[in-house]
Amino acid sequence: MFGWLKGKQVAEPPPERSTSLPGEVIWRDGTTLPIPDWERHDWPDATDGAKLHAYANGLAAAWVDALGTQLHSGYRRDESASFMLLSALEPRPARALLDYLERSLRRVLTTLPGIASDEGHGKTVVLVLDDEDSYYQYIAHYGSGSDEPEAFSGGMFIDWGYGHFVFAQGPFEQMEPVVVHELTHCLVRHLPIPAWLNEGLAVNTERRFSPSRPRYTAAELAFLFGRFWNADTIQEFWTGKSFLRADDGQPLSYELARLLVQLLDKDYDRLARFCGQALREDAGEAAARAVLGAGLEELAGIVLGPGEWRPQPVLWSSGTEKGQFRPEGDARMTACRATPNP
Structure with missing residues (x-):
């Protein structure tokens, strides 16, 4: 070794x-x-x-x-x-x-x-x-x-x-x-960004530094996206819950997050402004309209095609995830290292 x-x-x-x-x-x-x-x-x-x-x-x-x-x-x-x-x-x-x-x-x-x-x-x-x-x-x-x-x-x-x-x-x-x-x-822990944005940033940075063989071909991904994503599962994606699934929904969530962040990264300054405003509570919808001039439904539609992709927080009775799907305790400090609570 x-x-x-x-x-x-x-x-x-x-x-x-x-x-x-x-x-x-x-x-x-x-x-x-x-x-x-x-x-x-x-x-x-x-x-x-x-x-x-x-x-x-x-x-x-x-x-x-x-x-x-x-x-x-x-x-x-x-x-x-x-x-x-x-x-x-x-x-x-x-x-x-x-x-x-x-x-x-x-x-x-x-x-x-x-x-x-x-x-x-x-x-x-x-x-x-x-x-x-x-x-x-x-x-x-x-x-x-x-x-x-x-x-x-x-x-x-x-x-x-x-x-x-x-x-x-x-x-x-x-x-x-x-x-x-x-x-x-x-x-990126200091940002209150939604799970899909958090994971999309991490996956794209990982692949930039450590390129690896894609899990799916473009044709396979298109087929799996078409079979899995619908008006119900997309709400799981916006809340971050789909990243915790035990089926194909988990890797497909990472793939969708990766592609959405790649689209945003075509204009990095706009991506940075979006990250500075995006909130978990609405999956970044308000920030998308303010910074991108369009909602997340339009962004998702570029990857998934026509469909009911708009985030609907009124349906999110189980709350949202923050991404970086790792164990947490009650005593959290908002830093990579240590920041004492006030």
Whole structure:
């Protein structure tokens, strides 16, 4: 594994590691692995950014160290300028992964200017767990409602407390697109955008950086779209519920989101303005009319053909999803990293 490292240039280790604050950590009750109770900590004044950053890094380091110790002695904390990595990787592949994370961060921010934002305090934590049992044991603490959540992906961005990534260790070629996809979710977390827009941005950014063979041919996709999408299922799409289906509706939702965002991306400035105004409550309908000069029915019609595609929030009795379909808890902070609640 990780034979791809031969001949690669990797970044030099950072000169300093974050200082752990084990004496100040308040741990969450009822867990099988150490997870801080982020809301119970006495955060520094929000106006002192440097002190907040140091405090967040110290808590994150204590958490990562405690987690690694409980998993097994082979885990180690490594750091770069923006990331804190817990893994059982050898030093060289760990450094290469950190280097890739730094480059991906810069690329996503550059690719999505005015949309993506690296806000928050403290380094972004990345957990690479070396077996599926540890992976599922960890993510079970965040209540996905599934017996085997996200088994196909092997990775997720957890938007709870101190937002962080967790991956099941695998060949870099498998981890690379997951890293980019989840990092995109992390960097648009500050926007109250609908699920389809959130996922469409992540899928298109992932495919831009890590091109892969399409799941469907154009003819297959047209046939499946025609068979699946109708006046009822399109409402599931606008609410984000169709992304949670256990049938073909799930991959077809990702494909439709990808194509709609591709259409919007033909005028990037307009896409950025749309992302700045789109709200989950109406799937972005008001923003579409204000920014695009047409409703989402017209946008969907370009891909799906004529049909009853207009979002109808009056029918959404079960609410809406925000995208980045990952486990959540009650103590959320609106950042990639840590932002203390006021």
